[in-house]
Amino acid sequence: MIYKLMDDPQQFNAFVQNHPYSHFQKTSMWGEFIQKTEHNPYRMLGFFEHNQLVATAMLLVKKTLLGHFLYVPKGPCVDYQDKKLTNQVLSSLKDYAKKDKAMFITIDPNVLRMERTIDGHEIEGGENNEFVTEYIDQIGFKHHGYTYAYDGSFSNRFTLITKLDQPIESIFKGFSTLRKRSIKKNEKFHLYTLEANRNEIQEFVRLENDLGKTKEVIRHSLSFYEAIYDAFKGHVHFYKTILPMEKYLSVLLEKTKSDNPNEAFSALKHYQEAIELQKTKGNEPVLAVGMIFDDGHVSYGKYYYRDHSIESLSPLDSLLFHAIQQAKQNGHKAFDFLGFGGLTTPHDWDIGYSLYQYKHQWNSTFIEEIGQFEFVLNPTQKKVFELSRKIKRKLQSFFIKFKEMKAFCTEGFFYLLITKEIFRTNTTRSSTTSVITII
Numbered sequence: 001m002i003y004k005l006m007d008d009p010q011q012f013n014a015f016v017q018n019h020p021y022s023h024f025q026k027t028s029m030w031g032e033f034i035q036k037t038e039h040n041p042y043r044m045l046g047f048f049e050h051n052q053l054v055a056t057a058m059l060l061v062k063k064t065l066l067g068h069f070l071y072v073p074k075g076p077c078v079d080y081q082d083k084k085l086t087n088q089v090l091s092s093l094k095d096y097a098k099k100d101k102a103m104f105i106t107i108d109p110n111v112l113r114m115e116r117t118i119d120g121h122e123i124e125g126g127e128n129n130e131f132v133t134e135y136i137d138q139i140g141f142k143h144h145g146y147t148y149a150y151d152g153s154f155s156n157r158f159t160l161i162t163k164l165d166q167p168i169e170s171i172f173k174g175f176s177t178l179r180k181r182s183i184k185k186n187e188k189f190h191l192y193t194l195e196a197n198r199n200e201i202q203e204f205v206r207l208e209n210d211l212g213k214t215k216e217v218i219r220h221s222l223s224f225y226e227a228i229y230d231a232f233k234g235h236v237h238f239y240k241t242i243l244p245m246e247k248y249l250s251v252l253l254e255k256t257k258s259d260n261p262n263e264a265f266s267a268l269k270h271y272q273e274a275i276e277l278q279k280t281k282g283n284e285p286v287l288a289v290g291m292i293f294d295d296g297h298v299s300y301g302k303y304y305y306r307d308h309s310i311e312s313l314s315p316l317d318s319l320l321f322h323a324i325q326q327a328k329q330n331g332h333k334a335f336d337f338l339g340f341g342g343l344t345t346p347h348d349w350d351i352g353y354s355l356y357q358y359k360h361q362w363n364s365t366f367i368e369e370i371g372q373f374e375f376v377l378n379p380t381q382k383k384v385f386e387l388s389r390k391i392k393r394k395l396q397s398f399f400i401k402f403k404e405m406k407a408f409c410t411e412g413f414f415y416l417l418i419t420k421e422i423f424r425t426n427t428t429r430s431s432t433t434s435v436i437t438i439i
Contacts, residue, residue, distance in 0.1 A: 001054075003092045006044040015046075015053050016077050017296040023110050024235065024293040024300055025073040026058050033231035034060055037224055045096065047078075047089050054078075055089045064388075066381045070102045071154060075109030080132050090139045094375050103385065104376040107141060108155045109369070116366040120344040133370045141373035149341035152390070157371045158342035160356070160364040161298075162335040164328045171324070174363030182314040183321050190247040191287070191315055193322035196238040201225045203240055204289045207305040225291070232293065237326070241288040241319040243310070245278045270312055277309050287315035292323050299327035300336045320362070335362075342368065 006012050009028040016026045024030060031042030040061050047055040055078035060071045078089045090107075097105040113133070115126030137143045144153060162171065172180065196203065205222050228236055252274060255267030277285065290304035301323065306316040324335045340355040347353065360366075376382050 001047055001049050001088045001092065003045055003047045003096065006046040006056075009044065011053070012044045012046065012056055015056055016058075019077050021075075021077055021080065021110060022295045022297055023074040023077075024232075024295040024298075026056070026077050027235075027295065028058065029232045029235060030073065031058050031060060033228050036227040036231065045093075047076075047092060054085065057089070057093060064103075064385060066385055067101070067103050067378070069385070070097055070100065070105040072105070072107045073155060075107040075111070080109060080111050080129070083135055086132075087135070087139055090136065090141060094140060097375060097377060101377075103378045103381045104374050106154060106372060106374050108153065108157065108372040109136070111370045113146065113157075113368045113370045116368060118360055118364060118366050120342070120366060129370065136370075136373055141375045143370075144372040144374070146368075146371060148343055149347070153372045155372070156339040156341075157369040159339050159367045159369075160337045160359040160362070161367055162324060162337075162362050162364055164324070164332055164334055168325055168328050171328070171363055172321075176361035179317055179361045182317040186313060186315065186318040189251055189313065190244050191241055191313070191318045192244070193239050193241045193319050196240045196289070198226065198229050200240065201229065201238060203286045204238060204291065204303075204305075207286070207289050207307055208303070210307065211305050228291070235294055235296075237292045237294070237323070239290045239292065239319050239323055240286045241315040241322070242284050243287050243313070243315065245274065245283045245285070249274055249278075270310075273310070281309070285309070287313065288319045290316070290319045290323060292327075294327070294330070294332065297332055298334045298336050299323060299330075299332050300338050302338055324362070337362070337364070 013027045013029065016022050028042070028044055031044070034040060035042055040063055042061065043059040045057040045059055046053050047057075055076055057072050057076040060073065062069050062071055072093070076089050076093065078086055080086050093105060093107075109132070111129050111132050112127060113130060114128040115123040117123060133143055144151075147153065147157075150156065164171065172183075175183075202222060204225055205220070209219050225238075229238070249271060252267045252271040256264050256271060258264045258267065286307070287310065288304070288306040291302050293300040293302055301320065304316060304319065306314075327335045337359040340359060341347075341353060343353055344356060344360075345353075374382075
């Protein structure tokens with residue numbers, strides 16, 4: 001076997017997209033995006049036998065003050081069931097890292113560890129690939145262990161996928177009652193989903209920024225998403241879910257005439273809210289956005305957000321169902337919801353449990369991959385790097401929490417002022433007439 005750097009993205013990507021272990025992060029498109037946003041180069045490494053391409057590796061070169069390391073997202077594109085071929089590829093990667101004078105090289109192969117039920121229990125007699133973990137470790141790539149939650153690894157080893165090997169009607173029947181009810185409700189109110197073009201990505205940024213005000217999320221710039229759009233050239237889709245206000249108001253107005261007083265009152269309340277929303281956001285507000293990658297076989301929901309202006313609707317459900325339908329129409333075998341902490345019961349330290357709560361309701365299959373491996377060439381530099389990375393993560397978390405606390409304190413200050421004024425007003429009025437109660 002020989003290995004060499006490739007300069008033909010088309011040949012490289014064609015191999016990846018037609019491979020059983022394909023993934024969108026294994027393509028040159030992902031490397032191009034990382035290069036544009038992080039200003040670190042990427043390399044396309046090909047492995048050949050008798051002049052035939054038999055494996056690939058997307059190498060991300062990560063520069064630090066100490067030197068650089070190499071990261072192969074989702075591992076090399078190789079048949080991991082072929083032990084001999086995998087050994088040759090990984091040994092070649094070690095050799096390349098040595099020649100490149102890298103501090104270390106990291107891989108996290110998208111290889112299923114074992115089959116599990118949706119609630120995380122091992123399926124007796126199901127597929128088990130722990131032998132792959134063992135022989136990769138023996139080759140010299142040290143395994144990080146079967147860790148849970150967000151432990152600082154470069155990639156999460158847990159995800160939930162919706163298999164698309166059935167008619168869409170059967171897939172829909174497998175959704176949770178809550179998700180089915182929500183999608184049907186959205187249809188009654190005429191929500192619809194379209195694919196946005198490059199000039200409409202600002203809606204994506206707006207909704208992400210709105211979410212970032214209330215939740216601990218990393219907000220991205222317009223240039224970040226434009227870089228993704230440009231790099232993936234038709235292999236990324238920006239969807240937006242729209243609420244046609246006139247139709248929505250018409251349905252609500254009809255519901256106010258219901259013989260059920262509770263239904264009529266609720267419809268009137270939502271009608272009044274919608275009128276106010278229409279004044280600020282127009283006749284067709286975007287209530288959800290989602291960015292979906294595809295590698296020709298699988299669709300991946302990387303980022304998706306919703307507007308909370310109308311809490312009675314769940315526009316994200318409509319968007320994701322549309323994305324699943326599109327993936328099915330395009331002949332994809334699965335829709336990947338991309339990540340959660342791996343735990344199916346709540347834990348204070350696992351921020352991924354809420355993701356599990358939502359994602360497992362989509363007729364999903366529990367996927368646990370084998371995790372992260374490293375071949376270290378300079379242990380001292382590696383230890384210093386890990387320490388600095390740990391400190392950086394803590395500082396990021398601190399500043400996010402500080403920002404949230406600052407906002408909370410600001411809001412609390414104004415709340416105290418308002419409360420003081422209300423109390424003063426009420427006290428004054430109570431001495432002459434009666435106390436005004438404000439709810």
